Amino acid sequence: MNDPLIIIGAGQAADQIVASLAQNGYKAPIVVIGEEPHPPYQRPPLSKKFLAGEMAVDRLYLKPAAFYDKAGASLMLDRRVTNIDRATRTVVTGTDARLNYATLVIATGSRPRRIALPGTDLDGVLYLRTIADVQAIHSRFQPGKRLVIVGGGYIGLELAAVAVKHGLDVTVLEQVPRLMARGVGPVVSNFYARLHARHGVKVHLSTAVTGFEGAGRVERVACADSHHAADLVVIGVGAVPNVELAAQAGLAVDDGIVVDDQCRTADPAVYAIGDCASQMQPLAGRRLRLESVDNALSQAKAAAAAICGRPLPPPQTPWFWSDQYNVKLQMAGLSAGHDEAVVRGDPESGTSFAVFYLRDARLIAVDAVNRVPEFMASRQLIAQAARPPADRLRNEGIAMKDICG
Amino acid sequence: MAKITFREAGGSEHTIEIDNGLSLMEGAVRNMVPGIDADCGGACSCATCMVYVPPEWADRLPAKESSEEAMLQFCPHATAESRLSCQITVSDALDGLRVTVPESQH
Numbered sequence: 439m440n441d442p443l444i445i446i447g448a449g450q451a452a453d454q455i456v457a458s459l460a461q462n463g464y465k466a467p468i469v470v471i472g473e474e475p476h477p478p479y480q481r482p483p484l485s486k487k488f489l490a491g492e493m494a495v496d497r498l499y500l501k502p503a504a505f506y507d508k509a510g511a512s513l514m515l516d517r518r519v520t521n522i523d524r525a526t527r528t529v530v531t532g533t534d535a536r537l538n539y540a541t542l543v544i545a546t547g548s549r550p551r552r553i554a555l556p557g558t559d560l561d562g563v564l565y566l567r568t569i570a571d572v573q574a575i576h577s578r579f580q581p582g583k584r585l586v587i588v589g590g591g592y593i594g595l596e597l598a599a600v601a602v603k604h605g606l607d608v609t610v611l612e613q614v615p616r617l618m619a620r621g622v623g624p625v626v627s628n629f630y631a632r633l634h635a636r637h638g639v640k641v642h643l644s645t646a647v648t649g650f651e652g653a654g655r656v657e658r659v660a661c662a663d664s665h666h667a668a669d670l671v672v673i674g675v676g677a678v679p680n681v682e683l684a685a686q687a688g689l690a691v692d693d694g695i696v697v698d699d700q701c702r703t704a705d706p707a708v709y710a711i712g713d714c715a716s717q718m719q720p721l722a723g724r725r726l727r728l729e730s731v732d733n734a735l736s737q738a739k740a741a742a743a744a745i746c747g748r749p750l751p752p753p754q755t756p757w758f759w760s761d762q763y764n765v766k767l768q769m770a771g772l773s774a775g776h777d778e779a780v781v782r783g784d785p786e787s788g789t790s791f792a793v794f795y796l797r798d799a800r801l802i803a804v805d806a807v808n809r810v811p812e813f814m815a816s817r818q819l820i821a822q823a824a825r826p827p828a829d830r831l832r833n834e835g836i837a838m839k840d841i842c843g
Numbered sequence: 844m845a846k847i848t849f850r851e852a853g854g855s856e857h858t859i860e861i862d863n864g865l866s867l868m869e870g871a872v873r874n875m876v877p878g879i880d881a882d883c884g885g886a887c888s889c890a891t892c893m894v895y896v897p898p899e900w901a902d903r904l905p906a907k908e909s910s911e912e913a914m915l916q917f918c919p920h921a922t923a924e925s926r927l928s929c930q931i932t933v934s935d936a937l938d939g940l941r942v943t944v945p946e947s948q949h
Contacts, residue, residue, distance in 0.1 A: 480884045497865075500884075502873050732889075735882055759888040766910065768888055810910045814890070814917030839916065 440466045441538040443745070444529055446519045446683065447545035448472025450480065451712030451734035453500045455543055458742030460509035466540060468511035471531060475516045476569055477503070482731060484572050485596040486761055490604070491576070495569060522687040524705055541707055541745060544695060545738075546680035548713035548729060553588070553675060557650030563671045566593055578670045581605030586659045586668040588647050590617040592760045594674035595630065598639045599762040609640040609666050611647055611659065613675075620676070621758070623773060625793050626805045629785045630762070637763060642666075677729055679714040692716055694727035700744035701737050709745070711737035720753065721802055721820070722772045730758045755820045757813075768813040771795070771803030771820040780828045782812060792816075799825045811838040818842055845938040849876045849894070852946035863935065867928035867942070868892040878944035885929035890914045891948040895924045900940055904931055920945040 443459070445452045448470050456468060472478070479498040487493040506513055514531070521530040522544075528536050550565040557563065564574055575597075579585075585601050587594040590612030602608045610617075616627035617634075634641050642664075650671060651658040659666045681691045689703045690696040694716030701709045701717065712734040719726045732754070739751050757770040776795035783791030790808035794801055794816065801824055804816035815838035819826055826841050848858045849871055861870030871879040871892075880891035887910050896904060904926065907915075911930045915921045928942070 482884060482886065497869070500872075502875065505875055508875070731883065757889075759883065759886060761886060766888070808910075810913035811916065814914060818917070 441527065441540040442467040442469045443541040443543065444468075444537060444539040445470045445543040445545055446522075446529065447547055447680075447712070447714075448474065448476075448478050448513065448515065449545060449547045449712065449734065450478060450500065450731055451545040451547070451738045452543070453478035454735045454738035455545070455711060455742050456506065456509050456511045457501075458739045459745065462742055462746035462748055464742070464746055465510070468509065469514060469537065470506070470511055471514045471517050471519055471529070473516070473518050474568060474570070477501070477506070477513055477515065479569065480731075481567070482759075484569065485566060485593050486600065488569075489572055489575070489579075489597065490600045498569065519683060522683050522708075524687050524689075524708065527707060539707070542709070543741060544684055544703075544708065544710040544714060545712045545734075546683065546714045548677035548679045550673065551676045551678050553647075553673060555647060555649045557652070557656065558673075560650050560652050560656040561654055562652075562656040562669065563650055563673065565673050566597060567677075575670070575672060579604060579606065582607065583669040584667050585609070585670045585672065586611065586666050588659070588671065588673045589613075589675040590641065590643070591674055591676065592618060592621065594672070595634065595762055596760060597672055597674065598634060599637070602634075602637050602639050603763075608638070609642065609668075610634065611645045611661065611666065612641070612643050613646045615644045617641070617643070618760075622767070622769065622805045623779055623793050623795065625779070625781055625785050625791075626767070626807065629791070629807060630767075633763065633765060677713065679727060681714055684710065684714070692725065696725070697737075699740070700750065701741035702744060709741045711741050719756070719772060721756070722774055726772070728756055730756065732757045753821075755817045757817060765789070766808055766810075768806045768810070769804065770806075770813060770817045771801070773803035773805075776802055778828060780831045782832055782834060783809065794826075794828075794831050796825075796828065801826055801831075815839065815842045845933050845935060845940065847933070847937060847939075848941040849879075850941065850943045851876075851878055852944060861933045861937075863933055865933050867894070867931040867933060867937075869929075870933060871928060876944065878946075878948070879928060880948045881929060883929075887911055887914060887927060887930055890918045890921075890927060892928045893918055893921060893925050893948060894928045894942040894944055895922065896926050896940075896942050898924065900942075903936060904940075919949065920947065 518532040695710035773795040792812035795803040806813035859874040883889035
């Protein structure tokens, strides 16, 4: 009897690898084991349209049930894997059932970084990662309520945009001196600070939270020099990868689960994909863990090709996006290590601009704010290792299409 | 509700019914029409849900916004007939629409 290919995790990476295995003609049975009660669903709308109440739960689901049937995949939902035994090629689930695998794909994703401060256990202090998290936020999401968001990253700011539009009184507390500091350059951070202020969000930078106060229920967020009244607190201070199962199984973990260009671990029967995997990123020149839909899909496609003995798909430029108000932020490449930042357009007074990041004259990343051509052209230029002259990038008189050549 | 036909590059056709309010992309994905990748889930950020719309239908669809127009300019297989199916909201007026799916979205 053929043991199945088991996928631990039922997020976007799991969904894509099922699709890609089917496309590559994979025939053995597939079992997807997910901790949440939902089939694979899209997380990006959770902090946008779904939070805004503009999208029903079933619209989040990535595929119809028939899709998994057709691909030979069974979904085991609401089930937690507690152990991987590589010697016997077995996974153990919470109900103590043991399942043998021929191939194992670890797609366990990441979880919100918890902060260890007094009062995080108070009622009304929440995180945002899952459908259940958003439903908990929703029950308190009423106009006039005071929402304090801890963390000025993508999730916190997307939440702020939806909340202020919904009539909540919104405060964002960010520990470092600028917004989205891990993801974008200072010019973009400053633009977003002004954008949120203009919409009525109170943004406090360089403000470290020291604790949460209230009688059973959160009433205040305490900072070093200030207090902020709150009916609801959402903490969005990054994510940590779910690597414990892999580490317990003796697989190498370096921030994420260490994998090669085929997404394979040192054990040839075990792969890791998505937020939990750490892979060499040629653009950065080092091993990195990327948290994005694009990365989940790319790694799923690569692993599926490797499992089926097909050539790997060509590497793509990593990309990311964030929608806040009616402003579309699209990012491509990895800007770490850039030695020049070139601005096209006017971030001070305009509503659209792009920042190109160059290293040794090579374009390595772009942050595009309401600038689709700059984003799309840069994806191509970055993949080609192009060296577009800075003065041409800066010159709005030259179309991006022409810079692409 | 509209009955819409997706024609694959190879010639196979899929005629499906899509509820009003869903996007053409969502209808295609729910009905497992091959060739609509929709990597970004409908955020008009990836250009992997492109379809070709015949000229006689072009004017009957909701007009392109500037972001869709710009995405299409950089889409590898785009022509003047291309649309991003995530940007087309289905209504009764689309009943009978026939679109073609490109051979690849990349």
